[in-house]
Every structure is written in structure tokens, then in C-alpha cells.
Amino acid sequence: MTEFVLAIHGGAGTLKRGTMAPEQEQQHRAALEQALLAGHAVLQQGGSSLDAVVAATLVLEDCPLFNAGRGSVFTHEGLHEMDAAVMDGQTRRAGAIAGISQVRNPVLAARRVMEQTGHVLLCGAGAEAFVRDQGLDTADAAYFHTPLRWEQLLAVRETTQAILDHTELKAPSETKFGTVGAVACDGAGNLAAATSTGGLTNKRYGRVGDSPIIGQGTYADTQVAVSATGMGEAFMKAMAAYDVAARMKYGHASLADAAHAVIHDSVLQFGGYGGLIAVDHQRNVTLPFNTEGMYRGVIRSDGRPHVDIYRA
């Protein structure tokens, strides 16, 4: 049988064992499994790693439990501004989209940027116009409005006002990051990565994080594919996704050592909490995080999904 592997994440944060209601935990696990199986189906039929990461990401974008597509968090103004990226390791082609609010599946828009334009990143109104030209499915604000995310915004807005009155900020590690992503190595040994996010709750109008920036939240070449989640600003300054590749390429680090150093050293130096998923061309997988937990999963050719949330 041809060997392949797919890994996914659904965000990292304060995910302490025992604090989530059992049925809520079960829903998250089921959604992660569904995403793994969607990617597996593609790879089993001989599909590419690019097709597989997109298929897995689509499932998570459509699931309101995760901060991407439906379920995206709100900006300070109570709107949605979503970012996404894809990268194909074999060809080094990449596409990304930032600050879009009406596209049902931002990961498909990112892929269209890669395949239909000579550009890597489109943002804002121009990106929305491109998506409409491409005939991709759009959705109105009601589709993206989920009660949980609205409550989260209201809580943070209130907290911010209290902070102006000298209240201490909650530790950044208490934030939950719900970005989704996938990395895969297909039967031919080709790698790909995809990441999709609503960004951070209460973010400023126009703020773009690491997810759609190639080399920061998303990266793939012939050696490694990476998708990150966490405080975007820190991942951006650390060049997190590419730093994994660079440590392997120039420092000859193993996949696990490179990714561990990025999450537990480089990103933390910028005060960044979060994690990443990475796969190399030998189909090794690593899923490090420096938070309490990270929604994550791996599936290999045998088709058995492995899903986890908490620290070992």
C-alpha cells in the first residue's frame, strides 16, 4: 500500500482536561475525525496532498465549533474578517486571502488565488471582487454569526473597558485560538499545507495575522509542510512556519526538534502562545504546542483517525 499521512489542528489554548462538557468534547473530537477522514479519502484515491489538506480544512471551516469559515470570531466592530492560505510543496506555489467577510470557504479562495492569478495574496475589497468573479460560494453575515463567538466578543469588549480602568489583563495563555489547518504528505511524497482563520476576537479592523502569510503561519516545500495556530503577531515576528524548514535545511535538525524549538523557544521569545502541525517528506509528523492543549489529529494510510486535545 502507498504510504501517506495527514495531520490537522483546530486551534490551541486553555484546553484543560475536565473543563469542557463531555458532549462538547465529543463534538470537537467527531469534527476532527470527520476532517481527517475527508483528507484520507482523497489520499486513498491517489489524490494529492494539496487536495487532501483543502478537503480536511473545508470540513473544519464548515463546522461552527472552530474559528474559521462558519464559526469565525468577531472583530471589534462585530464583523468577520477571515484569512486563509495554501501552499503546494512540490511546485512551491502558494495562494492566500486576507480580510474577507463573505466567502463561505476561505481556503477555496486561497487556492484560486494560487491557481488563477500570478499573485500570492489578495486582501480586502479586491479579494472579495476576485472571489465573486470566480463564482465561489458566498454567505451573508447571518451565516457566520454564531452565538458563542458573539458572547466571546462581548466578554472581551467588556474586559477591555475594565482594563482601561487598571484591571489586569488575563494571561495571554488563557486565550483560545481556534484557527484550523492541515498538512499532508501524499503517496508520491509531495507535501502541502493549508490554514484558515477568523483571526483574533476583538481584533482591529484590517488586522491580518500569521495564517495567510507564507512562511509565518503556513509553509510547504519539498522537505516539510507546516500550519500554525496561536497569537499571530508572535508567529509573524518569529517567521514560525519557515523557521521550522530553515532549522531542518540549514541546521539539519529533525522535524520534531525543529518544530519543538520554534514553539518552545522562538515563538515564546515574542510572547507567543500556540502550536503548529508539521509533516516531512519521510512522513514523520509532529504537533507541538506551548498551551494547555491543542485540537489535533493524525491519520495515516491505515485509515484510523487519531484525535487529541490535551497535553499527554
Ligand code: ASP
Ligand atoms: N494565528 C491566528 C491569528 O493570529 C489566530 C489563531 O491561531 O487562532 O490570526
